Amino acid sequence: MGIKAALPRYELYLYTAVLGGALIWAGSWIFEASSDNVNRKAFKESVKPGWHYFGRKMDVADFEWMMWFSTFRNHILFALAGHVIFAKIFTLVAPKHRSLIFGVYGGLAVLITMGWTFMALVLSHCIILYSVALVKRKWMCFVAGLTTLASIKLEPYNSWQESLVTGSFDLQDILFYGGCGFSIIRGMSFALENCEKKDGNFTFSDLLKYNFYLPFFFFGPIMTFDHFHAQANNTQLTRKEREMWNITTKALLHLGVILVVDVFFHYLYILTIPSDMKLATKLSDWCLAGLAYSNLVYDWVKAAVMFGVINTVSTLDHLDPPQPPKCITMLYVFAETHFDRGINDWLCKYVYDYIGGDHDKIFKELLATFCTFAITTLWLGPCELVYIWSFFNCFGLNFELWVAKFFSLPPFSTIEGAMGEAMSRRIRGVFNAANFWAIVLYNVLSLNSLEFAKMVGRRLIFRGFPLSTLSVLFVTYCGVQLVKERERQQALLEEPEPVKPAEGDKEKAE
Numbered sequence: 332m333g334i335k336a337a338l339p340r341y342e343l344y345l346y347t348a349v350l351g352g353a354l355i356w357a358g359s360w361i362f363e364a365s366s367d368n369v370n371r372k373a374f375k376e377s378v379k380p381g382w383h384y385f386g387r388k389m390d391v392a393d394f395e396w397m398m399w400f401s402t403f404r405n406h407i408l409f410a411l412a413g414h415v416i417f418a419k420i421f422t423l424v425a426p427k428h429r430s431l432i433f434g435v436y437g438g439l440a441v442l443i444t445m446g447w448t449f450m451a452l453v454l455s456h457c458i459i460l461y462s463v464a465l466v467k468r469k470w471m472c473f474v475a476g477l478t479t480l481a482s483i484k485l486e487p488y489n490s491w492q493e494s495l496v497t498g499s500f501d502l503q504d505i506l507f508y509g510g511c512g513f514s515i516i517r518g519m520s521f522a523l524e525n526c527e528k529k530d531g532n533f534t535f536s537d538l539l540k541y542n543f544y545l546p547f548f549f550f551g552p553i554m555t556f557d558h559f560h561a562q563a564n565n566t567q568l569t570r571k572e573r574e575m576w577n578i579t580t581k582a583l584l585h586l587g588v589i590l591v592v593d594v595f596f597h598y599l600y601i602l603t604i605p606s607d608m609k610l611a612t613k614l615s616d617w618c619l620a621g622l623a624y625s626n627l628v629y630d631w632v633k634a635a636v637m638f639g640v641i642n643t644v645s646t647l648d649h650l651d652p653p654q655p656p657k658c659i660t661m662l663y664v665f666a667e668t669h670f671d672r673g674i675n676d677w678l679c680k681y682v683y684d685y686i687g688g689d690h691d692k693i694f695k696e697l698l699a700t701f702c703t704f705a706i707t708t709l710w711l712g713p714c715e716l717v718y719i720w721s722f723f724n725c726f727g728l729n730f731e732l733w734v735a736k737f738f739s740l741p742p743f744s745t746i747e748g749a750m751g752e753a754m755s756r757r758i759r760g761v762f763n764a765a766n767f768w769a770i771v772l773y774n775v776l777s778l779n780s781l782e783f784a785k786m787v788g789r790r791l792i793f794r795g796f797p798l799s800t801l802s803v804l805f806v807t808y809c810g811v812q813l814v815k816e817r818e819r820q821q822a823l824l825e826e827p828e829p830v831k832p833a834e835g836d837k838e839k840a841e
Contacts, residue, residue, distance in 0.1 A: 336752035346809035353806040357621030365600040392602035430563035437545035460518035476519035552673025616799035663763040764807040
């Protein structure tokens with residue numbers, strides 16, 4: 332059935348009221364748990380004094396968020412502001428050489444921050460991948476790239492390489508693994524694009540300019556070489572109408588979201604509570620469901636804001652970077668689930684779509700997902716938790732195809748064809764609601780812990796059955812239908828339904 336199947340307006344109003352009430356209800360449970368346990372001993376390290384205006388402590392469990400927007404905020408702003416100033420000056424003075432300036436400024440910033448040994452290590456990775464790229468064999472590019480990536484993800488090779496970097500500061504580990512990891516992925520993109528180049532080869536300087544673009548260097552997102560090379564070397568630098576207004580609006584929006592998240596952290600300790608399993612076992616089913624959902628929403632917000640800040644800078648450089656990931660609230664199929672659109676685009680282009688084709692063949696899809704999640708596992712760092720996460724997400728992606736194939740056979744396809752589009756949408760919404768919680772449970776284990784994910788699953792599926800199970804599924808079903816309605820409206824804007832001719836027009840035509 333088509334995406335444009337409509338539901339009655341009163342039904343959508345009911346879904347909105349149910350979803351809104353449920354979110355407020357779950358939020359009240361989390362707020363109560365946070366307020367009652369603010370002085371708990373287990374909270375000592377992750378709940379610290381917050382803003383003086385609120386007179387409350389703040390959840391500071393996420394090091395990455397605190398690093399970006401509190402601890403090292405000034406350092407990051409200084410580096411990005413310097414890039415913007417230099418890039419703007421040389422874009423006006425020498426627009427043909429702006430990609431060179433991007434690379435030189437980024438290389439100097441990396442050298443000053445991390446030292447010459449780290450720079451030498453990154454350059455050695457670039458030299459390896461450039462040398463293999465000249466052979467123009469994709470399988471050799473993958474072997475060289477994945478072997479190099481494994482050398483910074485697996486013991487004892489990663490410890491040996493990390494020991495080469497002298498100095499010690501709080502961000503060294505993050506910058507080391509982020510810089511090396513993203514450099515290798517970018518190098519693989521360069522090598523694979525060079526294999527596609529019919530006449531000659533890209534130069535080593537092209538690789539360096541691509542790799543040392545500072546806004547993307549340490550934290551991403553990944554922009555494939557073909558897109559970056561074309562955009563960074565474009566000399567026709569013009570702005571679309573109201574583009575600067577949109578850039579400014581997005582920057583202010585990101586600032587607003589940062590402030591809102593910090594305010595929420597004063598009242599809802601969504602990151603600290605799941606780490607205290609003794610407390611979590613005493614919470615209600617609704618509170619646990621709210622914690623699991625809010626952790627995924629927060630992770631999306633964090634990714635959207637951090638990539639959004641970087642994307643704002645790169646947009647000022649006349650680049651079109653990967654967009655932030657799709658909100659977890661809008662997801663009810665595994666095929667659209669990702670938290671880093673840059674890595675997702677890279678994997679889809681070079682692995683998933685390349686092997687899977689149109690993703691309609693069961694065996695090809697199985698092989699494509701296996702290879703995709705094998706590389707993802709290596710990228711994230713092989714460990715038991717990552718193995719479990721990869722297995723379940725790989726299974727979920729394939730299971731969706733199996734179910735779709737099964738229900739496309741008679742008599743199911745015949746039954747669906749006989750029923751109305753609205754009823755078909757409702758039935759599909761039930762399956763999508765169950766799928767949504769599979770996505771939540773499969774991903775919350777990587778954000779919190781395997782024990783927390785198992786406890787949430789047991790409480791919602793077994794111990795909470797039937798009341799908690801069915802009520803949570805119904806609320807999720809309401810949310811899915813509202814998402815489907817939003818997708819329907821977008822589809823109508825992109826492709827309006829044809830206007831049916833009036834009866835009088837039909838008679839005239841006859």
